[in-house]
Amino acid sequence: MIVHLPILQVIIPLMAAPLCLLLTRPRLAWLFSLIASGLAFLISGMLLQQVMTSGTIIYEMGGWEAPWGIEYRIDQLNALLLLIISALSTIVLFAAETSIHKEIPADKHTLFYVLYLLSLAAMLGIVATGDAFNVFVFLEISSLSAYALIALGQDRRALWASYQYLIMGTIGATFILIGIGLMYQMTGTLNMYDLSIRLPEVAQTRTVFTAFAFVIVGICLKLAMFPLHLWLPNAYAYAPSIVTAFFAATATKVAIYLLIRFTFSVFGLSFSFTHLPLQLLFVTLGLVGVFVASTAAIYQTNVKHLFAYSSIAQIGYMIVGFSISTAAGLTATLLHLFNHALMKGALFLALGAVMYRIGSTQLSNFQGLGRQMPVTMAAIVIGGLSLIGVPLTVGFVSKWYLVLAVIENGWWPVAVLILAGSLLAIVYVWRIVEVAYFKPALAGTETIQEAPLSFLIPVWTLVIANIYFGIDTRLSVQVAQAASQSLFGVSP
């Protein structure tokens, strides 16, 4: 049993998805999905513990030895990502039943859980697998379910956002497919570990450079890295609240994982960063992304849009950490990945609660909410503080490590710019606080009540995690450091 954990992790939600269809009662389907997701979470916790104590786990599918068969290879990096995805999915799912009650027509509830579980299984699959083509297949499963989930939004603009995401996403995935094809052409293998051994032999060919370019651009489209982020704001803003919370916390993280995996493990550090001007390119795009997206966030009138732009800015920080290409920089990126999942999970879930009570996330409707929904608004404020990077929240921890890594590398101007970017975050978070706490409530809104417990429990779980991991950083920092060191240890 314990040997099969890597595959069980993916197969449980994958099998649970069609089984959900048989459960005609939406409430049952919800409980069932919650259990499936919870099991995945338990398994990922066990896997992380196993990896931290005894090193990389290799699982050969059906007993076929790699590189002939598909192998699942779980090292510290995968284990951390698996834990983030399954934990956030479970917490978000807890609030799903209440939330979709108001946002999705009743006959679609069961189907919603099917799509949700498929999306979860595919994301776990992308992370767990050690096979490049398998990555593409899982990527498409997760994307296709994502398009359908986004299209479930109430507003008709959700359809248009979903369509645009579909076009961009498919182009991205096809680029990755071309890249994988070119790699296969040069090496005759699809196994990532095998690729990392064979690619250096042919590294100086134009085919490999082309493969690298296709894979990186494809991943950056999925990742919504500036300037390929245009699909993200509308997709997040018009999707059902639960879907937004789930994707904001997990989907972009999976893409960051792929970026790290392909540049550091598959192509190798020396190929990715010495032969190509990737460092300069990424640090520039990352910083421009931080400023453009943060500035855009300030001018939004819809709070969901606001936080969607803020997500793009946070991705910018992760890209900056990534571009330093030192173990310290990568640690900062991984920490921020973990912390950002906690922050955005809490924020978007709290917005879901607001949506549940007032049916809108327009900033103008937030007037007086500080008094009407004090517990929810307090969560949004703490999440916002974490986004800014105030001490005692997780946001501070990852910014601290990021700035340290940048300074260690001697990039003083970048460190200054990172801090300046945080000032912009203060502005957009303040806008919400100002409206919610310092403006009188709108007429006719006296009846608005605090959000139900099914929202408050998951939201506050995440908020408390935000504070807990901001004070006790042992677990998150230790795992992130172990993951980044293992990447530097393996890469040739």
Added chain:
Amino acid sequence: MFIGLYNYWVVIVLMMVGFYIVIAHGNLIKKIVGLSIFQTSVFIFYISMAKVDGGSAPILADEINQYSNPLPQVLILTAIVVGIATTALALALAVRIKEAYGSIEEDEIQKQDNLD
């Protein structure tokens, strides 16, 4: 050069044609068609690289001693399924968009969204 790499030239031409249609056309259905052409070019690319001159299907028989690589073909079967699913979903979305906006022209939809 040209004849030997004939398949690859076809791949590049199809890829660019498909990509151009996706970018340049405002009609949602035409975009989907472009996307399909774009994906198909990649399928042809995979199939072409697996072909060995004079190679046969990998069947164990006395008179056959050279084989084409079957793996990329298997991969592409999967990719074709993915492609069909994508096209079907995109068309379904186009139908829903037509119902909601009364149009499948990008600029028309954008205009209506700006009014809201």
